[in-house]
Amino acid sequence: MLIKVFGAAVQGIDALVVTIEVNCTQGIRFFLVGLPDAAVKESHERIVSAVQHNGYKFPRRQIVINMAPADIRKEGSAYDLPLAVGILASAELIKPDKLSQYMIMGELSLDGSILPIKGALPIAIKAREDGFKGLIVPQANVKEAAVVNNLDVYGVGNIREVIEFFNDERVLSPTVIDTRKEFYQQQCEFDLDFEDVKGQENVKRAFEVAAAGGHNLIMIGPPGAGKSMMAKRIASIMPPLTLQEALETTKIHSVAGKMERGSSLLSQRPFRAPHHTISSVALVGGGAFPQPGEISLAHNGVLFLDELPEFSRQVLEVMRQPLEDRKITISRAKYSIEYPASLMLVASMNPCPCGYYNHPEKKCICPPGSVLKYLNRISGPLLDRIDIQIEIVPVPFEKMADSRPGEPSAVIRERVIRARDIQAERFKDIPGVYCNAQMNTKLLNRFAQPDELGKERLKDAMKRFGLSARAYDRILKVARTIADLAGSENVLSVHIAEAINYRNLDRENWAG
Known part of the structure; x- marks a missing residue:
């Protein structure tokens, strides 16, 4: 008997429908075709064990399974459940009446329990787009998939529940969650706050400007000055995610398998801080089985690179194009995948190998020329793409001993949100532009031209510091944000x- 069951394959951050055709005839052999990988081929043993463990008889017949479209590689163990349902339906152990109405995905354990999968959210979105009545997923993924409205999403914990559901022996209740309520409740819950930061008012101001305009920022200063401490708090002053941004971000984390069990939409901007030993592929994405990299996992949030010169130069250079285009395209011989990468880069570094160049109290012990050599580990084109370059100095004892809290993140965040509202109104008719950092030259000429005195001041700075044309654009973008805050x-x-x-590193005499 020929049966069709429907699953999905994830490509990039989107899904496409996979039709699983199963035919049981006389014989004893098992054929699985349609470009399955090793994990899909191994599903046979898991399915046999799960079916038998739950009191059902695995059909002793020749089974031929085709996974269409046959020219797209099927990867992972998430096809276990639809394959099992198709086999049992073809052997007339499951009623086929309702199979065409549901998309099914899930990994089987040997005892028949259903384990979580990756990409539940894009799969649910595709199921709704293609007119399926419902989606059956593991219980651990049900809240994530139930974010999609106008689709019945069922969470199941065992293969027996699925078999009894299709045989009309069990009633499953679709999961319903109040997405907006859960989303807005968790938006303002932060463990770290800027009120813990003592002193460093100029650096906090730079962070406020960066958050208000979505600008990239780098801090340079000695160890213990508070670089990492402030970077970890930047999420608390950034404007809250919109529902559209939250959906985009959640899709990426869902595909990468980074969603916490039982979670639905991400309600806070992501903060990613990879170690400096990270590889190029781990940073930008790709690999033998394409996955989003750290720059995509930081989409709509912050990518923090601590000790920037310690990163491999090759790793840093591959960031140049994504920082400019706000997307990354992974191209291979047989496929091309595009991941979004609209992020805010925050980096920190010491001024020299020993860390104490320009320190007000401690003496630098680095040999002549080493400061410039250390700084040159970061290429000029990459530094050009960082809008705000701020020098940070240690906090004096008097300010550290002051028990009064600093300005809380909530107050700074209000100013940032007001500035972002101005930008939202400014760019409402311009697709793909949401903040000042995303302006191109045409928009700069339209919205960020300074007055005559400002032009003279900028002209003087360009000559004195030998700034590039890109640095000129960056200054105008930052100035536009400062004007919005004011x-x-x-x-x-x-x-x-x-x-x-805020262009400290452009000064020719900075490194001596």
């Missing part, structure tokens, strides 16, 4: 002056 419609010379002050 509630100014025009970019004034004072805004240009502050933006120039």
Whole structure:
């Protein structure tokens, strides 16, 4: 008997429907075709054990299974459940009446329990798009998939539940969650707050400007000055995710298998901090089985690179194009996958190998020329793409001993949100642009032209520091954000002056 069951394959951050055709005839052999990988081929043993363990008889017949479209590679163990349902239905142990109405995905354990899968959210979105009545997924993934409305999502824990459901012996209740309520409840819960930071007012101001305009930022200073401490708190002052941004971000984390069990939508901006030993593939994504990299996992959030010069130069250089285009394309001979990478880069580094160059109290012991050599581990084109370059100095004892809390993140966040609201109104008719950091040259000429005094100040800075054309654009973007924070419609010379002050590493005499 020929039976069709429906599953899905994840490509990039989207899914496509996989039709599983099963035919049972006389014989004893088992054939599985349609470009399955080793994990899919091994499903036979898991299915046999799961079916028998739950009191059902595995059919002793020739079984031919085709997974269409046959030219797309099927990867992973998530096809165990639809394959098992197809085999049992073809052997007339499951009623086939309702099979065409549901998409089914899940990994089987030997005892028949159903284990979690990757990509439940994009699979649910595809099921709704293609008009399926419902989706059956592991219980651990049900809240993630139930984010999609107008689709009945059932969470199951054992293969017996699925068999009895299709045989009308059991009633399954679809999972319903109030997505908006859960999403908005968790948006303002942060473990770290800027009120814990003592002193460093100029650096906190730089963080506020960076968060308000979505600008990349690098801190340079001695060990123990508070670089990592402040970087970990930047998420607490960034504007909350919109539902659309949360859906995009959750899809990426779902495909990568980074969702916590029982979670639904991500409600806070991601903060990723990879170690400096990370490889290029782990950072940008790809591999033999394509997966999103750290820059995509940080989409709509923050990628923090601590001790930037310690990263491999090759790793840092592959970031240049994604930082500019806000997406990464993984191209191979047989496929091409695009992952979004609209992130805010925050980096930190010591000024020299010993860490104490320009320290107000401790003496640098590095040999001549080593400071410049250390800084040159980061290429000029990459530094050009970092809008805000701020020097950080140690906090004096008097400020560290002050028991009064600093300005809380909630207050800073309100100012950031007001500035982002101004930008949202400014760019409402421009697709793909949501903040000042995303402006191109045409938009800069339209929205960020300074007054006459500001132009003179910028011209003087360009000559004195030998700035590039890209640095010129970055200064205008940052100045536009500073003007938005001040509630100014025009970019004034004072805004240009502050933006120039955030280009510390462009100064020719900085490294001696």
